[in-house]
Amino acid sequence: MSTLYLLNKPFHMLSQFTDTQGRATLADIIDIPDIYPAGRLDYDSEGLLLLTDDGALAHHISSPDHKQPKTYWVQVEGEPNEEALKALRGGITLNDGPTKQAKVRRISPPHLPERQPPVRYRATVPTSWLELTITEGRNRQVRRMTAHIGHPTLRLIRAAIGSWQLAGLAPGEWRKETLHMPQRPASPTSLHSRKRTTK
CATH class of the missing domain: 3.30.70.580 (Pseudouridine synthase I, catalytic domain, N-terminal subdomain)
Incomplete structure (x- = not known):
């Protein structure tokens, strides 16, 4: 036990x-x-x-x-199109090599307490939320993946590890x-x- x-x-x-x-x-x-x-x-x-x-x-x-899947809620700058999401799903090449395939979908903003300090708001730049599941654990991997497709991460919350x-x-x-x-x-x-x- x-x-x-x-x-x-x-x-x-x-x-x-x-x-x-x-x-x-x-x-x-x-x-x-x-x-x-x-x-x-x-x-x-x-x-x-x-x-x-x-x-x-x-x-x-x-x-x-053991490849425990890790699921993240990711607020990104801008609104990724389907081509950008397809790139994440298929695996992209970072400076330390290609990533494995990921599960990615658009989600509504999750019900979360406001971060302290809050994410910087820019009236001219929209933001959107993604749910991203990966089986790797490279240094700052999710942030590097979204930056690679041109949508920097603004807020990152890990929602699950395996079934936890x-x-x-x-x-x-x-x-x-x-x-x-x-x-x-x-x-x-x-x-x-x-x-x-x-x-």
């Missing part, structure tokens, strides 16, 4: 518990000893982060070998799940959730 913590990381918070420069860290919102993130989320990105004290589980979640969902967690909130694993990490669909916990 293992324990997993699902946390909604706020904007401008590090995905770690200490920092020598005085920036916000996970220690500001969760006080559980001996846990660490299974994977990372950029300082200027928001959303779902998974934490555990189980090394095997952390590896199962974060290792590229951000739903129900406000920025800075977390909940605890107990995973029953007889020998090796089970797939997310076989997990048993416990009640939500917030600090």
